[in-house]
Amino acid sequence: MGLPGMRSILVLQHRWFGLAAALFLFIAGLTGAVIAFDHELDAALNPQFFLARSSGPVRPALALALALALADALGFDQAMPSPAC
DSSP states (O other): OOHHHHHHHHHHHHHHHHHHHHHHHHHHHHHHHHHHTHHHHHHHHOGGGGOOOOOSOOOOHHHHHHHHHHHHHHOHHHHSOOOOO
């Protein structure tokens, strides 16, 4: 096996290793692009998750902050009133 035979083997190995590396990089780039547009894709595919449906009145921010502080101090189960049915 002389130099020409060795060269053809190395060229063949180089080609297949290069194709395998290219496939890996293509998949990594594709999944990275999907992750980069995660929020936009989620909003487009699941618009019902981005609509706020509430039946109660709007509460001022200070009242919400006080309710959160009370819930943190007492424990969530005791501080938050159950919704009226």
